[in-house]
Amino acid sequence: MQITITDVRKRYGDVVALDGPSFTVPSGSTFGVLGTNGAGKTTLFELLVGHDRPDEGRIEVGGIDVAEAGHRVRERVAFLPEHAGFPPAMTGREVLDVHARIRGLTNQRERIDDALETVGLADAADRAVEGYSNGMGRRLGLAAALIADPPVLVLDEPTAGLDPRGVAAFHQTIERLGRETDTTIVLSSHVLSEVERLCDDVAILEDGHLRAAGPIDDLRSETDTDDRVTVSLRPANDQARPDLLEAVQDCGDVTETDDAIEVTCDREAAFGVCGTVDPSLLDGFEVREPGLEAVFQDVLTDEAPDLEDEDADEDAGPIRATEEVSA
Numbered sequence: 001m002q003i004t005i006t007d008v009r010k011r012y013g014d015v016v017a018l019d020g021p022s023f024t025v026p027s028g029s030t031f032g033v034l035g036t037n038g039a040g041k042t043t044l045f046e047l048l049v050g051h052d053r054p055d056e057g058r059i060e061v062g063g064i065d066v067a068e069a070g071h072r073v074r075e076r077v078a079f080l081p082e083h084a085g086f087p088p089a090m091t092g093r094e095v096l097d098v099h100a101r102i103r104g105l106t107n108q109r110e111r112i113d114d115a116l117e118t119v120g121l122a123d124a125a126d127r128a129v130e131g132y133s134n135g136m137g138r139r140l141g142l143a144a145a146l147i148a149d150p151p152v153l154v155l156d157e158p159t160a161g162l163d164p165r166g167v168a169a170f171h172q173t174i175e176r177l178g179r180e181t182d183t184t185i186v187l188s189s190h191v192l193s194e195v196e197r198l199c200d201d202v203a204i205l206e207d208g209h210l211r212a213a214g215p216i217d218d219l220r221s222e223t224d225t226d227d228r229v230t231v232s233l234r235p236a237n238d239q240a241r242p243d244l245l246e247a248v249q250d251c252g253d254v255t256e257t258d259d260a261i262e263v264t265c266d267r268e269a270a271f272g273v274c275g276t277v278d279p280s281l282l283d284g285f286e287v288r289e290p291g292l293e294a295v296f297q298d299v300l301t302d303e304a305p306d307l308e309d310e311d312a313d314e315d316a317g318p319i320r321a322t323e324e325v326s327a
């Protein structure tokens with residue numbers, strides 16, 4: 001089901017959370033919404049799922065204006081918020097039972113079993129939620145969102161706070177949904193490698209503005225990355241990681257993934273990055289042509305702030321892409 005976002009504006013008092021982004025989420029795609037802290041991602045999702053109304057502009061899901069659709073939005077859009085909590089004494093199955101009843105679903109038992117199976121919680125279904133790990137809780141949230149078989153699934157930072165195994169399990173579930181169903185999946189994440197792996201298309205927001213939108217491959221080919229590469233360095237162990245991070249800090253744009261520290265830099269500087277590092281800190285490295293991180297840096301700022309750093313200077317560097325674009 002296609003989603004169309006047109007010139008959406010939202011303020012909270014003096015704060016402009018969304019300043020007119022317009023883009024289209026193709027039907028059946030897995031779509032990533034990226035941005036710096038405070039860029040407006042959660043605000044956009046709150047509007048998209050009908051929890052709030054835009055001050056101006058319009059969001060349509062399958063041709064229906066979300067702001068006018070009332071409870072009918074729930075028939076089309078399911079939401080996994082960033083912080084989903086459940087009554088701790090209930091079992092996973094009981095939680096889903098409540099969700100199924102609220103939605104007035106028929107054949108509840110079958111749908112609950114399907115949802116549990118899809119997220120890999122069938123074996124834990126009759127255990128109390130208080131005994132669930134963080135990752136199991138996220139997957140239960142996903143099952144609750146999936147239970148009504150929604151055409152659109154909105155996931156706000158679905159893997160935030162999960163350990164690598166939890167992240168991998170979640171990725172597999174999303175990939176399977178993307179592959180085996182027509183569900184349009186919209187997710188936000190600060191982990192660019194995750195978005196690159198899961199998503200076909202992205203929108204990049206900054207300070208409420210849209211900086212870029214479209215298929216990742218198109219954005220990549222439009223980005224001037226000829227002279228840039230990404231050096232991916234795998235730390236020898238957990239103790240080596242901080243030393244490695246410090247060693248490469250000034251070598252380029254540095255990001256961290258679960259298993260590597262990545263430095264995007266000028267092609268000719270790549271040898272220097274490897275030379276800077278004490279080999280005993282390294283398990284291995286590879287040099288890749290730049291991916292989504294290069295697009296991200298290109299459309300946002302020359303000196304990218306650390307996305308994980310709440311204190312990052314939001315005004316750092318000039319904005320190079322200022323045009324609103326449509327996917």
Ligand SMILES: Nc1ncnc2c1ncn2[C@@H]1O[C@H](COP(=O)(O)OP(=O)(O)OP(=O)(O)O)[C@@H](O)[C@H]1O
Nearest residue numbers: 012015016017035036037038039040041042043044
């Ligand atoms: N209820 C609210 N009241 C006041 N300001 C708000 C409210 N919700 C969001 N904001 C502000 O709107 C802006 C966008 O916030 P939003 O949470 O949408 O960003 P985000 O991209 O999801 O950020 P993050 O990546 O840090 O989760 C921020 O400046 C935020 O402080």
